[in-house]
Structure formats: structure tokens, C-alpha cells
Amino acid sequence: MISVKDLHKSFGSNEVLKGIDAEIKEKEVVCVIGPSGSGKSTFLRCLNLLEEVTSGDVIIQGDNLTDPKININKIRSRVGMVFQHFNLFPHKTVLDNITIGPIKVKKMSKSEAEKVARPLLEKVGLSDKADAYPESLSGGQKQRVAIARSLAMEPSIMLFDEPTSALDPELVGDVLAVMKELAREGMTMVVVTHEMGFAREVGDRVLFMDEGIIMEEDKPENIFGNPQNPRTKEFLSKVL
Amino acid sequence: MEFITESHYYRVMPFLLEGLVWTLLITFVGLLFGFILGAVFGFARLSKNKLIYGIATVYVEAVRGTPILAQILFIYFGLSDLMDVNIDKITASIIAIAINAGAYIAEIVRGAVYSIDKGQEEAGRSIGLTRGQTMRYIIWPQAFRRMIPPLGNQFVISLKDTSLFSVIAVGELLYMGQQYYGMTFQAFQALTMVCIMYLIITVPTAVYLRRVERRLDV
Numbered sequence: 001m002i003s004v005k006d007l008h009k010s011f012g013s014n015e016v017l018k019g020i021d022a023e024i025k026e027k028e029v030v031c032v033i034g035p036s037g038s039g040k041s042t043f044l045r046c047l048n049l050l051e052e053v054t055s056g057d058v059i060i061q062g063d064n065l066t067d068p069k070i071n072i073n074k075i076r077s078r079v080g081m082v083f084q085h086f087n088l089f090p091h092k093t094v095l096d097n098i099t100i101g102p103i104k105v106k107k108m109s110k111s112e113a114e115k116v117a118r119p120l121l122e123k124v125g126l127s128d129k130a131d132a133y134p135e136s137l138s139g140g141q142k143q144r145v146a147i148a149r150s151l152a153m154e155p156s157i158m159l160f161d162e163p164t165s166a167l168d169p170e171l172v173g174d175v176l177a178v179m180k181e182l183a184r185e186g187m188t189m190v191v192v193t194h195e196m197g198f199a200r201e202v203g204d205r206v207l208f209m210d211e212g213i214i215m216e217e218d219k220p221e222n223i224f225g226n227p228q229n230p231r232t233k234e235f236l237s238k239v240l
Numbered sequence: 241m242e243f244i245t246e247s248h249y250y251r252v253m254p255f256l257l258e259g260l261v262w263t264l265l266i267t268f269v270g271l272l273f274g275f276i277l278g279a280v281f282g283f284a285r286l287s288k289n290k291l292i293y294g295i296a297t298v299y300v301e302a303v304r305g306t307p308i309l310a311q312i313l314f315i316y317f318g319l320s321d322l323m324d325v326n327i328d329k330i331t332a333s334i335i336a337i338a339i340n341a342g343a344y345i346a347e348i349v350r351g352a353v354y355s356i357d358k359g360q361e362e363a364g365r366s367i368g369l370t371r372g373q374t375m376r377y378i379i380w381p382q383a384f385r386r387m388i389p390p391l392g393n394q395f396v397i398s399l400k401d402t403s404l405f406s407v408i409a410v411g412e413l414l415y416m417g418q419q420y421y422g423m424t425f426q427a428f429q430a431l432t433m434v435c436i437m438y439l440i441i442t443v444p445t446a447v448y449l450r451r452v453e454r455r456l457d458v
Contacts, residue, residue: 048366050362050365050366073365074368076365076366076367077368079366080367081362081363081366083362083363085359087357087359089360089363089364089378089382090382091382100377101367101368101369104369104377105367105368105369105373146363149363149367150366150367152367153367153368
């Protein structure tokens with residue numbers, strides 16, 4: 001479903017990704033872990049071209065994102081993204097945050113879009129917040145709205161960029177519960193996370209990144225139970 | 241009552257009201273075009289295209305680096321001379337306000353758009369909105385809110401700047417006051433009323449803006 005080949009990304013002279021190869025299959029939940037500065041967020045952002053790729057290929061459902069003729073807007077509407085800092089639109093209500101994509105990109109009518117949005121709000125447990133503005137929500141609620149906003153585009157892949165890192169500890173659970181539910185329904189997910197518990201429990205596969213490359217990848221029980229790479233061991237000993 | 245009706249404070253008023261009409265007309269029409277110029281050049285200043293950015297920067301710096309009095313004289317006398325046409329005084333004044341305010345508004349637009357968190361654009365693009373849609377539906381509405389206080393401030397500045405057009409005999413507020421004391425030698429009374437007329441517009445604007453500002457930074 002996603003195929004990444006020899007992906008390089010530099011910011012000026014600073015090479016952040018030094019050749020990433022990865023395959024992500026349909027309905028797979030892949031968690032990306034690693035120390036900060038390892039390039040894991042940059043890797044994720046290359047998957048919907050929020051970062052321009054320096055070299056290499058990113059192929060999503062047969063479309064090569066590095067092809068200059070590609071319509072990136074079309075692809076982005078199939079690849080949902082959830083950000084660390086939610087990035088809700090503060091001037092729009094919760095409902096309008098969710099419907100703007102379907103209305104403007106999929107050209108749905110307002111009422112059609114609301115028919116998509118309301119069940120999603122229910123799914124993330126925020127039906128009563130439809131008319132609220134983001135500023136009145138807690139961090140966990142904001143992140144759940146952001147997930148609903150992505151899901152409204154009916155993406156086939158969801159990318160999560162440290163979705164719980166900006167949350168107070170007691171709010172993390174609600175967001176993870178929504179993500180678990182998504183995984184259970186068979187959504188293809190790539191999750192950059194510091195939540196090792198989530199990676200272990202929900203992930204089908206864990207990628208350990210450091211210094212711009214994937215140092216080790218395996219099933220969670222192997223990565224957490226019996227890591228092979230000394231860098232993985234060192235990292236896990238610090239965070240677990 | 242007799243004192244008031246007899247006084248020059250009262251008798252200057254018909255002059256000043258006529259002047260105020262021109263002052264407001266020049267300010268509003270000038271700022272309308274100034275806002276269009278400001279929006280265009282403000283976005284140009286955000287452009288990654290070096291030529292577009294360069295042209296906009298030259299415009300902004302040229303206007304901000306020269307006195308508006310020189311600008312009005314340049315437009316009214318200089319351009320007339322160059323192109324061998326007579327530009328109407330009011331038109332020249334409107335052009336002067338538009339070009340002058342346009343440069344400052346360009347910086348207001350640039351600053352406001354630039355101040356919107358980068359994550360907003362990323363969120364918009366990530367749900368599939370185009371660059372243009374993201375600007376129109378996500379960035380611009382938020383940026384525009386932030387522009388209201390500085391735009392109001394620019395309104396006050398431009399309104400006061402119209403008084404400089406008295407040098408080319410535009411019949412605006414200050415000029416009409418000068419006309420009055422030229423005839424009556426009552427400079428103190430005439431100019432007092434001129435200032436009061438300006439304050440009647442500028443003070444409520446300032447008060448209103450402060451309220452808007454307070455509402456905006458919650």
C-alpha cells in the first residue's frame with residue numbers, strides 16, 4: 001500500500017533522512033519509535049509530501065509522490081494526517097472543522113458533509129461539541145476532533161505524528177482509545193509515537209529509527225522483548 | 241446662547257463640515273484602493289518568487305522611506321509635469337493616500353498572514369485543500385482578524401495625513417479652517433474647531449479599536 005524506496009531528505013546541508021526503505025501493507029498498523037531528532041516525524045511528513053522529498057520514491061497505492069505531474073491534493077485527501085499540536089482551525093466550529101474538507105475537496109453539500117461528520121463526532125465521543133469552538137476544548141478533545149476531521153475525507157491511510165505528545169497524561173487514554181478502535185476496524189496506520197504501550201499493544205510492526213535510517217524493524221514483541229540492534233537496546237532501556 | 245451663535249466657534253462650522261466631507265471621502269476612497277494595493281503587495285512580499293518579492297519590497301521601502309508630503313507633491317506636480325496632463329486635486333489626493341497607505345497595509349497583510357501558525361496551512365493541505373483554498377478558507381480569515389486593529393490604526397493615520405493636502409489647496413478640513421481664519425483672522429477659534437473635528441473621528445475609532453483588540457487577544 002505504501003512503498004518507500006531509498007528516501008533521502010535534507011534541510012540545506014543537514015541530511016535528516018539517509019535512505020529509508022519501508023513497505024506498509026493494507027490494514028497494517030506500523031509504529032515508528034526512536035529518539036528525538038532521529039527523523040521519524042520527517043519520514044512521516046514525507047508520506048504526504050508535507051516535506052518535499054530530496055531523492056528516492058514514495059509510492060502510495062501505485063502513485064509515485066515524487067512524480068512532478070502527480071496531483072498531490074488528490075493523494076492528500078486519501079492520506080489523513082493527525083498532528084502533535086492538533087492544528088484545528090480556531091475560527092471554525094468543531095462541525096465546520098470536520099466538514100470543510102468534504103465540502104471544499106469532495107464538493108459535498110453542507111448537509112451531505114454533516115451526515116458524514118456527525119457519526120464521526122459520535123465515534124470520537126464528542127457529539128455534544130459540534131457547535132463549540134476549538135478553544136473551549138481540552139487537548140484530548142481537540143485531538144479527537146482532529147482525528148474526525150481527517151476521517152471525514154474517508155482516507156485509506158492515516159498518519160499520526162506524535163498524537164499524544166502534547167497532551168496531559170490523563171487525556172492520553174481517550175485519544176489512544178480512538179486510535180485503537182480505528183486499528184481494530186482495519187485502518188492502515190503509521191504512527192510516530194512515544195507511547196511504547198500503544199506500540200506494543202496495537203502495532204503490527206515497529207520501526208526503530210535513529211540517525212535518519214531505520215535501525216531495526218520487527219513485530220512489537222520482538223522489538224520490545226528481544227531487540228537485536230544495540231541502539232534499539234539503548235533507546236528502550238531509557239524509555240521503558 | 242447669543243455668545244455661542246455669535247462666536248467664530250460656531251460660524252466656522254459650515255466651512256469645516258464641507259471640509260470634513262472631503263477629508264472623509266479622500267480617506268475612505270483612498271484606503272479602499274490602498275487596501276487592494278496592500279493586499280496585492282502584501283502577498284507579493286510573501287512570495288517565493290524573487291522578482292515579485294523584489295518589486296513589492298521596492299514599493300514598500302520607497303513609500304515608507306519618503307515623506308507623504310513629498311509624495312503628494314510628486315503625484316500632483318511631478319507626474320503632471322512628466323506626463324503633461326493636469327491631474328485633478330482630489331484624484332491626486334486619493335492616489336496619494338492609496339499609494340502611501342498601500343505600502344503600510346502591505347506590511348500589515350504580510351505580518352498578519354505570516355503570523356498564522358504554519359500548522360494551519362499544513363492541516364489545510366493535509367485534508368486535500370489546494371494552496372489557494374487553504375489561503376482563502378483557513379489562513380486569510382484568521383489573518384484578517386489580526387489585521388483589524390492595525391488597519392484601524394492606519395485609518396486614523398491616513399485621515400490625519402489628508403490634512404497635508406492643504407498644500408495643494410484641496411478643500412479638506414484643515415484647508416477650510418485656514419480659509420476661514422484667512423478671512424476673519426480668528427486662527428485660534430478656527431483651529432480649535434478643526435482639531436475638535438479630527439478628534440470627533442479619531443477618538444471613537446481608537447476607543448473602538450481598543451475594544452476589538454481586547455476581544456481578539458483572549
